[in-house]
Structure formats: structure tokens, C-alpha cells
Amino acid sequence: MLEVTHLKQVYPDGTCAISDLSFRLEPGQRVALVGANGAGKTSLLLSLMGVLPLAQGQVRVGDTTLSRQTVDEIRSWMGLVFQAPDDQLFMPVVREDVAFGPRNFGKSPAETNEIVDQVLAQLGISHLADKSTTKLSGGEKRMVSIATVLAMEPQVLLFDEPTAFLDPKARRKLIHLLRKLSQTQLIATHDLPFACECCDRVLILSHGSLVADGDPRTLLYDQDQMDAWGIEAIGYAEF
């Protein structure tokens, strides 16, 4: 479904954000992407969407390889939910924001309205349709951000810190939602209990390289190993 081979990404100042990264996600898998600050999680997600150019390597979604010519096609199959909902929601009204993607991909106004109603109902936020995007709570903003991406009917969903800014109840609601979605999901997160609860596989990044790929219930509790990668393991406490 999503295959990344020998991916390398370099910032304009020459810093290597990602080096020689390879992995493959199977259809319907929910995979956590874990790493310390600056490990390259967000850069990886932006590279997969074709927002940051690849210095080297290949990204394939289905049978299509990411390139300048295919970037639109890739973006119609893969959706990214940004870390800060305020960056994702740029239209004044919720309905308009959710309709932005489908409209850009050539859906007619009638089709777009139908998709918007359907997605808002799926997420249980139909009552927010005509609300201003600036008047939503953090949890509501997160749900609307997800709706804006789901409206594009993607096959792969990428999330950048989806539990950031959420209270425990909204976080719980999000976990239920992600479990219900049938799309392949790659979730960058610092919230390790969330990763354990939500995902059946974890990829661990350290300094732009993939250092581990396995079961989150095993990897994320390994204090020595996690410490070596600069991440605090679950259950670690210092009093």
C-alpha cells in the first residue's frame, strides 16, 4: 500500500533530516511513528505528501511512485492531519473548510455537499457545520481537521501528533475514531500509551534513521533501549 525505499531528505542548510529510511505499510495497518524531538517525524510526513522534496529514494502508494508529475494523484490518495489544527483550518466556516479538498479535486457542488454532510455525520460533528473555525474548542478543531482530510476519501491517513492539545476525554474519543477508520494509518506521536493502545506496529526514528520496527507493547516498554534512542519509555518515573 505505502512503500518507502531508501528515503533521504536534506534541509536547505544541509542538515540531513532523514537518511536511508525504508519501510512498508500494508492495507488497513495502524502504525505509530515514534521519536524524540527533531528525529524527523514531521519531515517524513511532509516528504511522503510531496511537500518537502526528496533528496533520494522512492515513495510508492499503490502502483504510483511519488514524482513531480504524480504528486496530485498521491495527494488524492493520502491525507495529512497537521499537528496544529490552526494551520489546517484556514477557511472561516467549518463546512467551507471540509469542502476545500473535494472542490479542488473537481467534485461538483452537489457531490461536495454530500461528502461534507457524510463526513461530518461520520465524526459526529454535524452540529459544527456552520460554525466559525475560530470558535471551536481544541477537541472540535482536531475533529474538524480530520474531517477535512477524510472528505478527500484517502486510502492512507498520516497524522502528526494527533493527541496534542487534547484533554483526556477528547483523546479517548480520538482513539475510538482512529480504531473505527478502515484506512491505512501512520501516526507520528510522543504519546506512547496512545501508540500502544491504538497501533499494532511501531516505527522508531532516531536522528532521521529507522532504528526499530516492531510491536509497540514490547518496544515502548524497553527502558534501556528507549533511553539509548533518547525517548522516555512507558512506565519510567524519576522521583
Next chain:
Amino acid sequence: MADMRGKIQQLYALEQLAAGDTPIHRLHPGAKLLVTFVYLVTVVSFDRFQLGRLLPYLIYPVLLMSLSGAPWGLVMRRVALALPFVVLAGLSNLLFDRAPVLVMGSLTVTAGVLSCASVLVRTFLTVLALTLLMAVTPLLELTMALRRIHIPEQLITLLEMTYRYIGALLEEAFSMSTAYHLRHRQTKGLELRHMGSFVGNLLLRSFDRAGRIYSAMKCRGYGRPYRQPTPRPWRWTDVVFTILACGLCLLFRFVDVGLVVGRVIGGLAVC
């Protein structure tokens, strides 16, 4: 900057109104755009001394506001934002054009007074018409209509981006100002010595934020060769609205309605 949050809400208040569902909102965006264009052209085409001829042009915005349910207060506040700039321009007419055009007893009306009033009235009417267009048409529909009439893509993109980034700039200014005042004894304004770094930081932060917003837009298909959705067909109500509104604008332009009404009333009085 304490009420900046309110300013951000105000910025998008018109767009929220545009999501309404009244007969005016349901009109084809192309019809509203065309009528507004004819309205603007006819209003600005008057001579600076034909002040009285502009008054019938109030009918269109008043009708539009009443039928669309747009709140007068909000619309007038938005229009008022543009007026101070024009007042400054109009004042120069008062100073430099002092030729008398009308003498009523001891009161002399100069050409400058008339042209100043004319500039103010014309600005008021045109800004009001544009504000109402924004209040009854979502920006997306408006830009689609502009694309359909082949306005250059660069201009439309500029319009869309400006509209979105003003909000981003205000939000960044709001959070920076809050952080500043929480650590500073001065509760209003900025100290002059902090102004430079504040404005510099604001620009850098807004630039970063704008970059992230643009990435989010690109991820949802923005900037790809625009695939025009099938245009909504014009209905008979759109055609009737366009013919009536454009017809009225042209009538007011070429016929002195005030004079005609005056003659009719005068004729009736004689009879």
C-alpha cells in the same frame, strides 16, 4: 491589542454571513458579481458635481441588506473602516478648490465642498456594494465566478492568500502581544525600544505560519491545474435579478430620476 481576538472574529464575520440561506444568498455568484460591477461602474462614472444623482443608488444596497438579513451595524462598521482614508483625500478638495458654485444668503458652497461630498458618497456606495457582495457570497464561490470570467489566476490567488494570511498575522500578533504584556508592567501598547524586535519576530512567525498553512492547502489539492467544477446553471431568478438590478443602475445613470419624479409631482400638483 487587547481586543485583537475580537478583530480576528470580525474579520471572518462577513464570511460567516455569506454562508446564509436567503433568496439573495441563493442567487448565482456570477449574477451578483455582474450586478456589482455595473453598479460600481455607473456610480463612479458621474461627474463630481452630480451629487444628487447618486442618491437613488442607495436603493440597491438597502434592498440587498434587507432581503439578505445582513446586520446593518456590522456592514456599516466595515464600510466605515474605508472612510477615514477618503476623508483625507476629500479634504484636499476643500482646501484647493474654493470656487463658489452656489450662494444661499450668506452661505457659499464651494466646488471643493461639493466634490469632497461627492467623493465621500461615491466611496461609501462602492465600498458598501463590495461589502455586501462579500456578505452574501462565499469567497470560494466568488473566486470560482472570477475564474469563470477569466480574471488572471495570479490576481485571484493574491485575493485568496491575502484573505487567509491577514487572519494568520492577527493571530500571531495576538499571542505575541499577550505574552509581552504578561511579562511587562505596561498594560497597553509596546515600548518603543521593543518595537523593532516585536515587529521583526511577528513577521518571521507569520512567515512560518503562512508556510504551514500553504503546505496544508497544497496537501488538499490547492495549486493543481484548476479543474473547474460543472458550473451551476443560471435560473430564471438569477436572470430576472440581473436584468432588474443592472437596468436600474443604467436607468439612474442616464435618467435624472429626481428631476423626473419632481416634474411628475409638480404636474400632479398643478392638476
